[in-house]
Amino acid sequence: MEEPFLVQTTDYKPLNEGSLAEYLSAIPSVAELLGGSPDDWRVREVGDGNLNLVFVIEGSSGGVIVKQALPYMRLVGESWPLPLERSYFESLALAEQARAAPGSVPRLFATDRVGAAVVMEYLQPHVILRKALLQGRHLPLFAEHMARFLAESLFKTSDLYLTADRKKSLMQKFCANTELCKITEDLVFTDPYRISPGNRWTSPQLDDDAAAFRADAPLKAEVQALKLKFLTSAEALVHGDLHTGSIMVTDEDTRAIDPEFAFFGPMGFDIGALIANLLIAAIAHRVHRQGALGDAYRTWILDQAELVWTGFATKFQSLWETEATGDAFTAELFEDPAGRIALGRMQDRYLADLFADTLGFAGCKMIRRVLGLAHVEDLESIADPDLRAAAERKVLALGRRLILKRSTMTSFNDVLYAVEEIDL
Amino acid sequence: MEEPFLVQTTDYKPLNEGSLAEYLSAIPSVAELLGGSPDDWRVREVGDGNLNLVFVIEGSSGGVIVKQALPYMRLVGESWPLPLERSYFESLALAEQARAAPGSVPRLFATDRVGAAVVMEYLQPHVILRKALLQGRHLPLFAEHMARFLAESLFKTSDLYLTADRKKSLMQKFCANTELCKITEDLVFTDPYRISPGNRWTSPQLDDDAAAFRADAPLKAEVQALKLKFLTSAEALVHGDLHTGSIMVTDEDTRAIDPEFAFFGPMGFDIGALIANLLIAAIAHRVHRQGALGDAYRTWILDQAELVWTGFATKFQSLWETEATGDAFTAELFEDPAGRIALGRMQDRYLADLFADTLGFAGCKMIRRVLGLAHVEDLESIADPDLRAAAERKVLALGRRLILKRSTMTSFNDVLYAVEEIDL
Numbered sequence: 004m005e006e007p008f009l010v011q012t013t014d015y016k017p018l019n020e021g022s023l024a025e026y027l028s029a030i031p032s033v034a035e036l037l038g039g040s041p042d043d044w045r046v047r048e049v050g051d052g053n054l055n056l057v058f059v060i061e062g063s064s065g066g067v068i069v070k071q072a073l074p075y076m077r078l079v080g081e082s083w084p085l086p087l088e089r090s091y092f093e094s095l096a097l098a099e100q101a102r103a104a105p106g107s108v109p110r111l112f113a114t115d116r117v118g119a120a121v122v123m124e125y126l127q128p129h130v131i132l133r134k135a136l137l138q139g140r141h142l143p144l145f146a147e148h149m150a151r152f153l154a155e156s157l158f159k160t161s162d163l164y165l166t167a168d169r170k171k172s173l174m175q176k177f178c179a180n181t182e183l184c185k186i187t188e189d190l191v192f193t194d195p196y197r198i199s200p201g202n203r204w205t206s207p208q209l210d211d212d213a214a215a216f217r218a219d220a221p222l223k224a225e226v227q228a229l230k231l232k233f234l235t236s237a238e239a240l241v242h243g244d245l246h247t248g249s250i251m252v253t254d255e256d257t258r259a260i261d262p263e264f265a266f267f268g269p270m271g272f273d274i275g276a277l278i279a280n281l282l283i284a285a286i287a288h289r290v291h292r293q294g295a296l297g298d299a300y301r302t303w304i305l306d307q308a309e310l311v312w313t314g315f316a317t318k319f320q321s322l323w324e325t326e327a328t329g330d331a332f333t334a335e336l337f338e339d340p341a342g343r344i345a346l347g348r349m350q351d352r353y354l355a356d357l358f359a360d361t362l363g364f365a366g367c368k369m370i371r372r373v374l375g376l377a378h379v380e381d382l383e384s385i386a387d388p389d390l391r392a393a394a395e396r397k398v399l400a401l402g403r404r405l406i407l408k409r410s411t412m413t414s415f416n417d418v419l420y421a422v423e424e425i426d427l
Numbered sequence: 428m429e430e431p432f433l434v435q436t437t438d439y440k441p442l443n444e445g446s447l448a449e450y451l452s453a454i455p456s457v458a459e460l461l462g463g464s465p466d467d468w469r470v471r472e473v474g475d476g477n478l479n480l481v482f483v484i485e486g487s488s489g490g491v492i493v494k495q496a497l498p499y500m501r502l503v504g505e506s507w508p509l510p511l512e513r514s515y516f517e518s519l520a521l522a523e524q525a526r527a528a529p530g531s532v533p534r535l536f537a538t539d540r541v542g543a544a545v546v547m548e549y550l551q552p553h554v555i556l557r558k559a560l561l562q563g564r565h566l567p568l569f570a571e572h573m574a575r576f577l578a579e580s581l582f583k584t585s586d587l588y589l590t591a592d593r594k595k596s597l598m599q600k601f602c603a604n605t606e607l608c609k610i611t612e613d614l615v616f617t618d619p620y621r622i623s624p625g626n627r628w629t630s631p632q633l634d635d636d637a638a639a640f641r642a643d644a645p646l647k648a649e650v651q652a653l654k655l656k657f658l659t660s661a662e663a664l665v666h667g668d669l670h671t672g673s674i675m676v677t678d679e680d681t682r683a684i685d686p687e688f689a690f691f692g693p694m695g696f697d698i699g700a701l702i703a704n705l706l707i708a709a710i711a712h713r714v715h716r717q718g719a720l721g722d723a724y725r726t727w728i729l730d731q732a733e734l735v736w737t738g739f740a741t742k743f744q745s746l747w748e749t750e751a752t753g754d755a756f757t758a759e760l761f762e763d764p765a766g767r768i769a770l771g772r773m774q775d776r777y778l779a780d781l782f783a784d785t786l787g788f789a790g791c792k793m794i795r796r797v798l799g800l801a802h803v804e805d806l807e808s809i810a811d812p813d814l815r816a817a818a819e820r821k822v823l824a825l826g827r828r829l830i831l832k833r834s835t836m837t838s839f840n841d842v843l844y845a846v847e848e849i850d851l
Binding site: 162167168170171172174175178179181182184185188193196197218220221223224227228230231234235236237238330331332333335336337339341342344345346348349352 | 586591592594595596598599602603605606608609612617620621642644645647648651652654655658659660661662754755756757759760761763765766768769770772773776
């Protein structure tokens with residue numbers, strides 16, 4: 004893998020349409036990729052996210068993306084400061100993910116730590132997966148691609164693949180990404196279950212539901228057990244925010260973007276994030292599109308959720324068979340026939356535990372999209388508040404079920420039964 | 428807590444009897460503590476350990492210990508290099524343990540990172556717990572003290588007490604202590620279960636037992652599951668080597684020493700290490716001292732092992748009730764009556780899981796003391812090889828049982844039943 008160019012900016016200054024051409028012309032590989040004269044490069048700001056400036060720069064022979072962190076949360080304003088260092092963590096994560104799962108993330112051309120900017124591949128004609136799902140697009144390969152991305156990026160940054168010293172030196176870097184982790188700790192695991200100024204929900208329809216969740220002590224205890232796992236289980240380098248808005252797709256290609264929340268955490272957090280957002284999309288879709296076509300596409304989405312899990316599990320197990328170079332489960336100990344059986348049984352247990360984690364984290368991610376600060380277009384775009392609340396109530400019920408029953412749901416069929424019971 | 432003096436050595440050089448007075452006279456607090464003229468300070472090397480130089484320096488009004496790392500394992504020689512930085516990790520750990528569990532570790536006077544030395548309290552008339560147990564001494568307070576040390580040092584470096592950013596910044600420092608962790612990974616979790624040049628056991632008596640353990644696939648799989656937990660579960664700052672040789676006692680006082688293996692790992696590793704070594708001492712004792720007195724002291728040791736666990740659990744739960752200031756199990760969510768019940772149930776589950784971890788790690792620690800590189804005096808001092816092998820076989824059987832049955836052993840009585848069945 005080529006190493007990214009290191010831009011030596013001396014102090015932080017937000018980039019803009021006027022300054023970008025000069026900025027990029029100093030990066031030889033990027034200047035060459037764009038082609039022609041910097042004066043002719045076209046720049047537009049396209050950031051629709053919550054946290055960053057995002058520019059597309061196109062020259063005569065190609066384009067790149069420049070993503071720059073702002074020192075506050077764009078969605079909320081300067082009252083919510085955010086660390087610029089998250090840009091550096093994004094570039095570190097992109098580099099590791101590219102190493103672990105080649106072709107699954109945008110190519111990284113340059114990193115500017117002080118300037119808090121990353122220059123990367125302009126993905127075209129990719130669209131955000133969430134948008135594609137809202138449009139009812141059938142994407143023949145995305146589930147397979149994401150299963151592979153999850154298996155490779157998680158396995159190859161875990162103790163099953165890395166030696167302990169290599170893993171810990173990587174983990175050491177990401178230990179400093181605490182402020183973005185804190186956002187997750189609060190917004191996913193805590194605020195939806197208490198009165199918090201950032202919370203919102205479809206009101207008054209869901210007022211009683213929100214109050215019931217705040218009073219649901221057994222659920223809160225389970226959510227906090229999952230939060231403890233988020234805080235302590237350094238299993239692998241997780242993306243940390245892998246919802247359907249962090250994935251770009253075409254029919255042939257799939258990329259995970261925006262890993263600025265990356266840290267060493269529980270694998271189930273990433274798998275659960277994706278499955279949660281697919282389940283939300285499935286529930287929302289029949290509201291958006293009634294009748295047989297809506298039903299069929301909902302079934303297709305549910306099939307993709309299942310394929311993500313089963314594809315992940317198959318690929319992960321196969322990596323464990325063929326590339327177990329790490330310090331965990333020292334391969335040498337299991338080379339005889341009895342060892343292979345015992346290891347196989349342990350792999351099954353590992354995947355069963357990971358499935359339970361996945362469902363638990365998926366449940367947390369579903370609930371926070373209805374009761375917390377950040378909502379999703381799948382549900383927000385249901386204009387009628389009664390219809391929206393009805394769908395959101397199903398999302399809450401399914402999320403709650405996944406959290407409480409995660410240890411007794413042993414195959415994806417159990418998830419599908421729960422969906423059918425709740426989303427009749 | 429007073430901060431240790433930072434010695435500004437410019438390069439590493441082993442200290443010796445001749446150089447120590449000058450070295451210490453440059454540390455004002457130490458010079459004052461020793462009293463009188465440096466020319467009159469008495470120096471002796473007392474290191475009997477495997478890894479370091481240890482000096483006692485006494486002046487007219489007091490004494491200190493200087494512990495300096497050597498760049499290789501003293502037990503094996505220069506062929507086994509070891510990082511000097513472990514001395515720095517020891518001083519970091521001593522400082523954190525003193526903060527978390529005041530009075531439970533030696534006072535730290537000075538840290539010399541480049542010189543790889545630590546100047547600390549000379550504990551007198553303390554003796555090593557392992558020696559006291561071999562002498563059959565009744566120590567009225569040590570179990571209570573160690574229960575408190577374990578509860579405080581583990582709770583107060585965990586996410587139950589620390590905010591996530593504070594915990595991760597501490598964890599970041601200890602991520603670099605990989606080489607000593609690697610020793611544990613190899614010597615405790617791996618080498619006893621494979622052919623390894625460092626292994627030794629009472630031969631030929633235990634040759635078949637060693638072969639059986641190397642072929643015991645289900646056991647190896649469980650040991651590797653525990654190793655995975657050692658590698659990934661960053662629950663708290665653990666001492667990392669808390670056997671009975673790392674504890675100094677008098678009738679009134681108890682201190683944990685030598686935390687150079689410290690890192691963020693699973694709490695059960697520390698509790699299990701201590702309980703393992705007490706169980707070994709109990710089994711060995713009846714060989715050393717036959718008859719009623721031997722039986723009585725064996726019972727006393729087993730009582731202490733139980734008191735360590737039950738005292739720990741009580742103190743840990745009480746800290747959770749009163750000092751839950753961390754980001755895990757956000758206290759605010761559980762303030763109503765239903766919340767208190769749900770949290771209580773979760774605390775019980777937490778302690779049940781921790782008990783299972785404790786027994787699993789205890790089992791690993793027991794087996795490695797019989798089949799691995801580093802043995803313990805409790806067993807080594809049994810001169811008759813047949814008698815020694817018989818005791819060691821019991822240690823192996825008990826360790827194996829604890830590992831395989833750890834999830835179904837729900838109270839310390841289950842451990843005591845296993846001891847009585849195996850050590851008839």
